[in-house]
Structure formats: structure tokens, C-alpha cells
Amino acid sequence: MRRRRSGLSTRAIHGDVGPRTVAQPVAAPIYQSSTFVSPFGPTDEVLYTRYGNNPNQRRLASRLAHLEGAQAAIFLASGMGATALAHLAVLQPGDHLLSSEWIYGGTRRLFAEEFARLGIETSFVNPDRQRQWRIKLRKNTRAIFVETPTNPVMRVLDLGWLGALAKAEGVALLVDSTFASPINFRPLEHGADIVIHSVTKYLNGHSDVIAGAVAASAAFVEEIRSRMKVWGQALDPHCAWLIERGLKTxxxxxxxxxxxxxxxxxxxxxxxxxxxxxxxxxxxxxxxxxxxxxxxxxxxxxxxxxxxxxxxxxxxxxxxxxxxxxxxxxxxxxxxxxxxxxxxxxxxxxxxxxxxxxxxxxxxxxxxxxxxxxxxxxxxxxxxx
Ligand SMILES: Cc1ncc(COP(=O)(O)O)c(C=O)c1O
The missing domain is CATH 3.90.1150.10 (Aspartate Aminotransferase, domain 1)
Incomplete structure (x- = not known):
């Protein structure tokens, strides 16, 4: 029998429902530990909280992947951290980024100032002028970035059309879906490759945490993780625990x-x-x-x-x-x-x-x-x- 897909509330509360053991805590404990005991000699994976493999970080990642319908997800220490690393996992010096003009001011600065310093050029497009996306595409364009609904005029973008363009041109479509949350919209179902969230907002929902997340293919999330290990935007376990609590509702x-x-x-x-x-x-x-x-x-x-x-x-x-x-x-x-x-x-x-x-x-x-x-x-x- 095909396994029935749970609804969004159930996914937000339980993620993947696994077998339960007697005396297992119903609410996850906080693993407030920077490091974990390692076996002697070589190991498949060193457990270290900066690497994003603390149990609290892992629980959250699997929860968001379920909600977005993604293979994998990763949480970072801020929405800006998530936006920066998601793009740096796709773009190299010499590449070109095509971005919507209707985006959060901090993201615009990241693209126009910081990415420019790294040799990544960004062109901004007014999404109302649909033809501009195609006109501004270049041979070295590697990614398209949009926010939907947009901040603060709440414009809603047609991802079906943009997703088809990105696919035809072989470029990645990254979508900041902070304003919708996976309850109102799941970009991967509409042609996006990568979803970005400022978790600070709806996902956590209680104005007490700064965090970000990316949901995408397992390979892409691993690209981000390997960069996060050295750029250092890992989420603190206590923050992860608070976010899990927020996600349940x-x-x-x-x-x-x-x-x-x-x-x-x-x-x-x-x-x-x-x-x-x-x-x-x-x-x-x-x-x-x-x-x-x-x-x-x-x-x-x-x-x-x-x-x-x-x-x-x-x-x-x-x-x-x-x-x-x-x-x-x-x-x-x-x-x-x-x-x-x-x-x-x-x-x-x-x-x-x-x-x-x-x-x-x-x-x-x-x-x-x-x-x-x-x-x-x-x-x-x-x-x-
Ligand atoms: C749409 C959107 N994306 C990203 C961010 C950045 O998120 P954070 O403040 O968690 O770094 C914000 C912040 O306001 C935002 O509104």
C-alpha cells in the first residue's frame, strides 16, 4: 500500500513519524553541546555543532524538508546568512545573477555591494516587465532570485513562468518564501529549485529568535553545509529548540x-x-x-x-x-x-x-x-x- 502523505499541521508537529520507545521524551531535549564523543580513527562524520549536525539542528532540518516537499533542508543563524550561502553555493566570481527588484533591502545590499566585491554581478528586473527577464539573461547568468509575496507591497509572482524560463536556460531559481511560509505556498511545487526563509519571521513566529533556512535537493543542501562549516553561520541548539517549538503551531x-x-x-x-x-x-x-x-x-x-x-x-x-x-x-x-x-x-x-x-x-x-x-x-x- 502506498504511504499516505500527512497534512501540513501533522508534518509541522511530527516531521517523519517514527517508532516510539517507552520513556522517550515527547518534547525533544536541548543538546546544548558544541561537540560530541567521536570514535577513534577515521569517521564518516565528525559531530560538531558548527557543522550543522547537532540533533536539534537535524530535527529542524527534516521538519522543514517535509513541510516544503524538499529532499533536504538546513538552518542557519539568520535569514541573511541563508540568502548569502544559498547564492554562494550556486555563484562563483565571474557569474551573473538576475534578481527581482522587489526584494528586502538587506538582500539588495548583499547583491549590489558584497557580491559585486566578489566579482559576482547582479542585474535587477522589474517583475512587472516580464520580457526583461529574458532580455537581461546573459551567457554567464547562473541564478534567478525572487521574493514572493514581496516585501512590503505583497506582490505575488508567477513562478510557473519563471521556473520554466530558468529550466530552459539551465539556471537555478531561488525563491525567498518568508512572507508565505510553507503553509500558504511551497515554491518547489511551482518550479523553484531552492527555497529560502527568514525563520525569524513566521516559521519561528514568536519574535524571539534570529534564524534562516534553505530547503532544496540533498546535493545542494550539502553544498551549503560545506560552506557553512567554514563561513560559520550554524544555528545555536537552544535557538533550534525554540524554533521547533514555534514550528509545531x-x-x-x-x-x-x-x-x-x-x-x-x-x-x-x-x-x-x-x-x-x-x-x-x-x-x-x-x-x-x-x-x-x-x-x-x-x-x-x-x-x-x-x-x-x-x-x-x-x-x-x-x-x-x-x-x-x-x-x-x-x-x-x-x-x-x-x-x-x-x-x-x-x-x-x-x-x-x-x-x-x-x-x-x-x-x-x-x-x-x-x-x-x-x-x-x-x-x-x-x-x-
Ligand atoms: C523577506 C525577507 N528575507 C530575508 C530577511 C532577512 O532575515 P533575517 O533578519 O532573519 O536575517 C528579511 C528580514 O526582514 C525579510 O523580510
Whole structure:
């Protein structure tokens, strides 16, 4: 009989369900050890936490591989660490990277400044101009990188088309899927080769850990591991344990984020002081049809432009009591930030405008509080705006 595939909640809680032994702890212990006893003489694998083979790191990796439908996964000490090493496992000096223009500001800096210093050139493409992907491809292009849904305007990209292009050209398609989490979208099922996460966000979900992850083929994950051994981005075992705890509730958390996101975004759109709401669950969003077809849920991230511009945004922020003014996203508590001062601070005002982020743009990460309380807080903010 063919083995039945478990659902996403079960995979998030158990990973691979194996045989149980009496007195085995139900919650995994923390192996807070940098090193492990080795046999004398040569060994297949030296166990050392910097090598990513501590039991807590391994449990997590197998959990994410199950969730993304990947052969393997690896966790690193930050989302940026994951993005950097995933690319460095594909790209060499002299190679060319084709990147979406709609990406996290830190990632843009990594490509434009750090990779440039290593002799890896990046061209940025506005994904709205689909032909540009093909036009900007070069003989030495080795990888395509996109984020979907995008930060902070929540554009949703058609990976089917991009995946087919990458395959035809023999280049790797890397996708930062942080905003979706595997509950709402699994890029490998849509033609991506490599999935990257800032685990700091939804996967951990409690705003108490910085971490990243990559899910891909076993061979590719080994490429990353061998680089991680010397570049040194291994995850601390206690962090890994906290993330495993967070992962167990990923599916129910994301279902609630989806519900609250749609409800609050729909309410915001009816408010006279709001010029525009960016949420893929709304029919007014440019990618609504694609999002409805490809995502399991629209998520908890909502972008808002106020009619009164940056000054109204500042007044609104000052009046909020429940929603905390802080960078980052994906946690149980609602946060708000102005991308021009946080995630996109490294961009010029022109670059931000080209990415659809005018000054005064507010990015909300809706948490797990009662939606009525979030709406009451937003009503307070808008009254002051
Ligand atoms: C989409 C996205 N990718 C990557 C990162 C970097 O993650 P980390 O802060 O865990 O290094 C962020 C951080 O905000 C992000 O929003």
C-alpha cells in the first residue's frame, strides 16, 4: 500500500513519524553541546555543532524538508546568512545573477555591494516587465532570485513562468518564501529549485529568535553545509529548540494570520483616510487572481498608504497602543513599521518609489490578537492621522 502523505499541521508537529520507545521524551531535549564523543580513527562524520549536525539542528532540518516537499533542508543563524550561502553555493566570481527588484533591502545590499566585491554581478528586473527577464539573461547568468509575496507591497509572482524560463536556460531559481511560509505556498511545487526563509519571521513566529533556512535537493543542501562549516553561520541548539517549538503551531498560526489579514485589510479599505491598501486577498490588488489561484491563504502582512501622506502616517503611529512600532514580522504580536526607515532604508527615494513604496507607507504585520482589538487600535490611529 502506498504511504499516505500527512497534512501540513501533522508534518509541522511530527516531521517523519517514527517508532516510539517507552520513556522517550515527547518534547525533544536541548543538546546544548558544541561537540560530541567521536570514535577513534577515521569517521564518516565528525559531530560538531558548527557543522550543522547537532540533533536539534537535524530535527529542524527534516521538519522543514517535509513541510516544503524538499529532499533536504538546513538552518542557519539568520535569514541573511541563508540568502548569502544559498547564492554562494550556486555563484562563483565571474557569474551573473538576475534578481527581482522587489526584494528586502538587506538582500539588495548583499547583491549590489558584497557580491559585486566578489566579482559576482547582479542585474535587477522589474517583475512587472516580464520580457526583461529574458532580455537581461546573459551567457554567464547562473541564478534567478525572487521574493514572493514581496516585501512590503505583497506582490505575488508567477513562478510557473519563471521556473520554466530558468529550466530552459539551465539556471537555478531561488525563491525567498518568508512572507508565505510553507503553509500558504511551497515554491518547489511551482518550479523553484531552492527555497529560502527568514525563520525569524513566521516559521519561528514568536519574535524571539534570529534564524534562516534553505530547503532544496540533498546535493545542494550539502553544498551549503560545506560552506557553512567554514563561513560559520550554524544555528545555536537552544535557538533550534525554540524554533521547533514555534514550528509545531505554524499551521494554526498562519490560518489565523490569514483570517485576520483579510478581515483587517477589508476594513481598512473602507476607511476614508486610507488612500490604498496592499493585500493580495483584496480584489483591488494587482495580483489578486494569481494569489487566489496559487496561495493557500493571503497572509497577515498588510501595506497601507494614508491619504495624508508621511505626516498622517507619523500621527497614526503615535496614536497606536496595541500595535507595536518595531521592525520585523510574522510573530504573534502585531507590529508596524515604515519600510523607508527599516527594510528599505538602503534604497534611494527614487528606488523606493519604483518599488511602489511612497514615503508614509505603513507596513503592518498582523499578529494573533483578536481582530476586533486590532481594528479598534487602527481606528484610533486613523482618527489621529
Ligand atoms: C523577506 C525577507 N528575507 C530575508 C530577511 C532577512 O532575515 P533575517 O533578519 O532573519 O536575517 C528579511 C528580514 O526582514 C525579510 O523580510
Amino acid at each position: 505554524l499551521a494554526v498560526r498562519v490560518a489565523r494570520h490569514n483570517e485576520t489579514g483579510l478581515r483587517v485589510a477589508s476594513w481598512l479599505e473602507t476607511q476614508p483616510k486610507v488612500r490604498r491598501v496592499h493585500y493580495p486577498g483584496l480584489p483591488s490588488h494587482p495580483d489578486h487572481a494569481l494569489a487566489a489561484r496559487t496561495l493557500n491563504g493571503f497572509g497577515g502582512m498588510v501595506g497601507v498608504e494614508l491619504a495624508g501622506g508621511p505626516r498622517a502616517a507619523r500621527r497614526c503611529l503615535k496614536a497606536l497602543r496595541l500595535i507595536t512600532h518595531a521592525p520585523s514580522l510574522g510573530g504573534v504580536e502585531s507590529l508596524v513599521s515604515e519600510p523607508r526607515f527599516t527594510s528599505h532604508a538602503g534604497l534611494t527615494p527614487q528606488q523606493r518609489a519604483a518599488a511602489g513604496i511612497p514615503d508614509g507607507f505603513l507596513r503592518f504585520s498582523l499578529g494573533l490578537e483578536d481582530a476586533d482589538d486590532l481594528i479598534a487600535d487602527l481606528a484610533r490611529g486613523l482618527a489621529a492621522a
